[in-house]
Amino acid sequence: MRLSYSADVKIIQVPCTGRVDILHLLNAVEDGADGVYVAGCLEGECHYIEGNLKARRKVIHVKKILAELGIEPERVEMYNLSSAQGARFAEIANEMAERIRALGPTPVKNHTAA
16 A cells, blocks of 8 residues: 655654654754644553653643744654554645645744854
């Protein structure tokens, strides 16, 4: 099956979403990503027991931080799906790409010197 999703989506694989850190998400936004989403195992089916639950808590925390900074928290999201749900993955990728297009470019610019 060939999946089709927005070319705007960049995939970064990690062994477990529990390894995704709050700083990874915030740095992505700071570096100019208009949106970030984490796609993890179905709840209760994490190979590392509760990695996906940890990831969800981190995403919720980042959403709160963004809101406090005046940035739309909808730019960061967490989804749970199984590896057998490729079509759902593509659907989520397209939904997030559309959501981010509607929000427009991130108000955050990377101000570090090149």
